[in-house]
Amino acid sequence: MASSKEDPVNELIRKVLDLVQKFGEIEIENVELSAEEFRLTFQPVVQNVVRRAEAALKAEEKPPELIKATFTPYLEKFPGQIVEVQIGATKSEGGTRGKVVKIGGERTMPFYSFEAANPNKPAFAMDVFDMPIPLAKPVKQMVEDVMHDPAEWAKKCVNKYGAQIVSLNLVSTDPLLEDRPVQQAMRSVENVLQAVDVPLIIGGSGNPQKDPFVLSKAAEVAHGEKVVLNSVSANMDYKTVVKAAKEHGHTVVAFTPMDMNNQKRLNRLLLDEGLPKNQIVQDPTTAALGYGLEYAFSLEERIKLAGLLGDEDLQMPIMAAASNAWGAREAWMKVEEWGPREIRGPLWETVTCVALMMAGADLFMISHPATVRVARKLADSLFGEGTCEQKIENWITSLK
C-alpha cells in the first residue's frame, strides 16, 4: 500500500493506472498527464474508472478464504488384546459377592476411544490393614475410628469412600511385626468377606518365607470368591500359591521390581504352572510421583504396547499401588511453603494415580478417599459419561 504521506491525488492516479492496465479498460499507456490535467480533462472517465477501481480494490483486498481441509485420524490396528480378568464371584458363580469387577480387555492404549472401545474402566481398591499400622496423617484422619477392626475399616471404604474393591493386607503375619499365626490371620479374611459384598484383594506381609503359607491359606478360606492374591515373586515359593489359586479359583498378582524382562519371565513361569492367563495380574512396581514415577509410567506403557502388539506373556492387566505415593515426603511432611498436607498428600497420590491411568494401569490400590473419588470420576469422563455444559469459546473473558 502507498504510504499515507503520498499526495492523495497522485495515489489515486497511480491506483487507477495500475488497475486500468490490469483490466484493459482504456488505453492510457504513454499518456503523460499531470494530476491537475488528469482531473480536469478526464473527469467523467476517471469517475467511472475510479468506481470500477474501487470495486476491484475491494475484491483484491478481501483476503483469501479459509483453506478447506479434511482430517482422518491415523489409526493403528493392534493384533493383540489384553485379557479380561474378573475379580469377585457372585452366588451363581460360586462366590458370595454382590458385585464383581472386570478389568483389562483393552484393544488399544488406555482411553484412545477414537481408535477402539476398550471394554473396562480401571478399578479402584482401597487399602485395609489387619492391625493398626503407622499411616500418614492425612490418611489416618480418614480411618482412625475404624483402624482397630478390619471389617469396619472395609465397610467404611466401601460405603462411605466408594471403594470398588477392598485390598486387605495381612501385615500382622509379618515376623517383624506381630508374627500372627496364619490361622489367626484368617479371621480378618472371613470378617471382611462378611462385612462387605465387593470383591477382595488379599495381600500378605511381604515376607517371602511366610507369604506362601498366608496366601495359600487365604485362597482356601475364600474358596470360590475369585479374590486376587497379592503377590508372588520369583524369589519365593510361588508354586504353592499358584496351586492354591488354581484349586480355589483365584487370581494371582505377579510382582517384579521394575524390569520388563523379569516381568515377562515371571508371567511365563505362572502360565507354565497351569494358571490360566485370565487369573494373572501383573505388578511391575509402582514408583511414586517424584520418586521414579517415570520408570513405572514408561514400563506400563511398554508392557501395554507389547501386549497389544501380540506378546502373549505380557497381555495381563496391570496393577499399580498408587498408595506408594504416601512414602514421598511431599505427601506427608509438614512443610508450610508447600501448602497444607491434608490437600497436598491426597493430591500427590491422585497425580501418581492418574498419570499411571494414562500409561495403562488397570487396577489401583489407593489409601485416600479423595483419590478414589476423583479417579473414578475421571475414568467415567474418559468413557464419555456425564455431561459437559462448558462454553469455552470465550474462556478469556468469562473465566472468573
Add this chain to the structure above:
Amino acid sequence: MAKLSLLDVYKYLPQTNCGECGEVTCMSFASKVLERKYKPTDCPPLVKDEKYRDKLQALSKLVAPPVKAVVIGKGNVAVTVGGKEVMYRHELTWHNPTALAVDVSDLDPPEKIEEKCKKIEAFRVIRIGQELSLDLVAVRAASGDPNRFEKAVEVVRKSCTYPMILCSLDPTVLAAVLRKPEVADSKPLLYAATKENWREMVVLAKKYQCPLVAFEPTSLADLKSLVLTIRNAGVEDIVLDPGTYTEGPGLKETLNKFVMIRRAAIKAEEEGLGYPILGVPAVTWLDGGEDPVKSYEETYLAAVMMARSADILILHTLQPYALLALTTLRQNLYTDPRKPVAVDPGLRTFGQPDENSPVLLTTNFALTYYTVANDIEAQGNTCYLLVANTGGLAVECSVAGGQLNASVVKSLIDESKIETKVKHRKLIIPQLAARLKGDIEDATQWEVIVGPRDSSEIKEFLKKVWPPEKN
C-alpha cells in the same frame, strides 16, 4: 526426525575436523546431532561459510522434528515448546518440557496483578539438583478494553520477567499492546487466531514476528484448515489449541484430540498439525468454584494433559501444592529415559568422618541416592554412607525383589574396607529395609540399627542414637 544413520548426517558436514564446535571430528559431531545434543547450527563453519549454505539447509530439514519447536519470549527466559519426535517417551525422550503458564486478568486491580506476577516468578523448588519453576504469564484481556489491557500488560512486564501469552480474540486489543516496541520485542505468544479473526491476527503475527495460537474447538478438520490458512499466509510459528473441556464427554474429546494431533504429526507426518499443543486446564474454573476443590481438580486434569503430551498449559491456580505436584510430574516425564538410573555403588563420605563416625546404608537408585545425599549434606551430618548395588532400585523395591540382601551388604562392607576406617561395627539401615536386620547381622557380624523412614529425619535420628555410648 526419521531414523537416521551417522552417515546421513555426516555427509552434510564440512568433514574438515576443524574442531571449532568443540568435538575432535565431524563424525563425533554427527553422532551428537543424532543424540540431539547438537543442532546443525552448532557447527560454526556450516553457519559462517556461504558455500555450506545448502548443506546447512538440507541438514536442518533432515533433522527437523515432526512437531515444530516454537520459541516464546526472548533472552534467557525464552521458552521452547514442541520439538517432539516420538509418541511415547521410552522411544527416545520427550524434549522441551511442558511450559506452565498462570493466568492474570486485566479486570484485576494493578496491585493484584503485580502480586500474582511476583508469586508466579517466586515459585521455585529444588528437586534432585534441578530448579523447578513456572515459565509464562498468560495475560487475559477479560475487559475487552484495549486501554485497560495495555495497562495490565505494563504492570505484568514491570513485575515479572517471564514471557507472556497475550490473550484476546479481538485483534484491536492485541494491536493496542503490540504497538509498543518493548512488548512486541519480548516476543509474546499471541492467543489466538480463530476462523473469524485470523486475517487480522495473521497481520499482527507477521508484522511483529510473534508466534500465534490457532484456536478451533469445533473439529480437527477445522483446526487443520485454520492452521493451513495462517501458515499459507506466512505465519511459521504456530501453536495448536483444539479446545480444552474439563468434564464428561468434553474431556474425553479433548484428550482424544491431543493424541490424534500428535499421531497425525509423528506417524502420518500430516501437514498442518505438526505444531505444539496448548491446553487450558484453567477452564476448570469457568463456572466459579473455590479452593481447594477447584485447584485439586485443575491439577489432576493438567497432569493428565501433560501425560498426553501437552506442550503448554495455562493454569489458574497458584496453590503451592498444585504447582509442586505439576512441576514434579513434569520433571519426571521429561527425564531422559536413556539416562542411567543408578549411581556407582561404594563408600561415600560426608564432612570429615573419623573412626567414631556413624555408617549409614542406602541403595544406588539415583533418586534414592541423591535424596539421601542431599539431606545428609543439608543437615550437616558427618558420616559414612554405604551405597549398595541394587541394580538401580529403590530401597522398598529392592528389599521386596531381593536385590538388597545380606550378602550384598556383606560384600559392600568388605569391598569398601569400611572396617579399616571405623572402630565400631554398627550399621544404620533404612527403616524400609528393617526386615533385613537379622540376616545382615548374621552375615556381617555387625550390629544393625534400624534408621528413620525418611532421610530428612537422619539428623534427629543421629542425635538420639549417636554416639552409641550415650544410650
